Amino acid sequence: MTITATTARERMLLAKDASLRVGLLDDAAKQRALRAIADALESATGDIVAANGDDLSRAVASGLSPAMQDRLRLDAPRIAALADAVRAVADLPDPVGRVLDERTMANGIRLTKVAVPFGVVGSIYEARPNVTVDIAALALRSGNAVVLRGGTAAELTNAQLVRAMRGALRAQGIDPEAIQTVDDFGRPGARELMQARGIVDVLVPRGSAQLIETVVTESSVPVIETGAGVVHVFLDASAPLERARAIVVNAKVQRPSVCNSAETVLVHREAAATLVPAIVSALQAEGVVVHGDDEVGALASDVVSATEADWAAEYLGLEIAMRVVDDLDAALAHIREYSTHHTESIVTDDDAAAERFLAEVDSAVVMTNASTRFTDGGEFGFGAEVGISTQKLHARGPMGLPELTSSKWLARGSGQVRT
Template identity: 50%
Template structure:
């Protein structure tokens, strides 16, 4: 339950949030021109500190896990919240990978000379202060901080209440390490207030925050988009489809479907809707449905799907349109590639879509006609991820078209600045 804030308490909360954003704004000025070496050393120090303090992080996470189970959080949400020694090591490795990547800040993308002798160039500069609003993913605390810092940005983090102890432990550890390695104090800021009113304050801080990136479910993202005056990069909601074409390698299709749905069902690039061409449905679906059942997946399907297994539940319009983030899948048999494309166009959230086929022409048509941040041929949608794409990590998966789309790495956390070299030119 959200606690009601008194007028006095609300003012105190607002001052605390603004104070964090002000510290970030002050730090951003210095971060913008820090050397790559200093930033990389800070990232490596942060990684080392995570490993050194693994026990402290896991102890804090255990408090969150117990509270989450008491609240009745789903298996998928518990999995998103859970930290292990291996996951902490992965977070540290992500920071090291980011440190190894080229620094986009200061990169001159192009330079040209005008007839009047002016030399005009376009270079990459930090966004400034990046606000991240996210839910039960404590690893985001590390990924977001690492990427923002390497791109020369200060960061204001506001995680969900379900991960507050984990986020506090992680943020304190990496912020201390970063400051000790030469980054300005205030480069990493965590809003410790779990009341949603703190989010409302962040959304209006145009004087201090340059962009806000929400990471979470549809409700969180829409709340941010609809209420923010600070510019927003919309991310994350993933009603991802896999279409098994009539020319599919069925064993390849089975492995991809199981991986995309079951490997980690609570994330935005997991498979939610399976489309199967009617020409291969009789051969493919019975075995596929059994494999899903054995993997603990609840199947909701169309009439033709239900005819192949009596335990399949009927799929509703909401099932085809929604994001389960759980071991649930919607299945539909379609008569043609055209019908599959129409279905995806209608229900897709423009995140990640895949076709399984050995037919080049149909694969290319799917690739060209599907409007999504990532489109796959014969591969799992689970690869839509900054680490898998070679970015080290990602700040989120942008499903909009401005200013970035797909996994947002270092380059997407910068903007352009034009630089002009003259020799006394004036405009006539």
């Protein structure tokens, strides 16, 4: 499927135009489109793997880290998994057309608030080609056109993925301009995307805290902020050792590279002598470096002295910060100061403390006695996840397909005028 539009703006306008028709597709047509995309990705495996090989060679030559190389790599099994993920999105309920509110005015006008697609969803992300397919599938399933801007290191791979997806749409009789990339326009293309207010309806950045900060700062298009997680676990005075240890270790170690993994543990002073030595040992046994304040250092061995930077760090690896606090108030104050408002959890047997924590912590997800790793669209039962919103407007916490829709009011009258 050849792309002929010659400027980023032209492509975005084509996406806007295509969105008018994609937004009116019925459930069955959208399901067929996604299944065709899944099949096309599998059929194009050879081309995709070849392009990915070229991207990987460039990445190796430019010294990209092994972890980033792994995120960039697509092989046949990963492409098959991507295609299956697209089929799973096809199986989700259509979020468009849901009736969100209904009322009838005294004069007889019938009001219906219905879920409608945004129109055009933009996404700016890093060199993870799976996001290209993931966002395109979620956007189309919710009736939106999509404009993609992935990391430069994945440019050749993304071009093949977009080519396969556009071809699948055309074969289904759907305007292929509903899927656009501005990758080949480099940074100026990304800037145009961020400034395309009136054409692009919402922008979802995915990636590092720095990428998200850039998008939030430079965009006039409304942004849904996702991701960054300086996530806290507070061990209250009443926290039982076994439960506290299991939750802290799981929250840090089960998958340390993701946003819902814990970065800081706060320990109530009354419980510190019991909890700190055992939990530091358990973390260290899993290879975690513990950055502690002086009290933690006095209670456990091999603790690295924490600095101010540690309280704000999103390690995303086998490191954790630990601090002893006076009480619940001090824990809440620390969280207010350093949290990114993603997820915080309290371990406690004190119901009053649990309820205060739930009420007063200002985060997308606030937990009692559970691992922070549960903040996840799949775990919440959404079937797919668009991202985890850390802002308060429109969506907060794990976002499913419904969060990729807006609404409009339909007002059906019979000649009413206002008096």
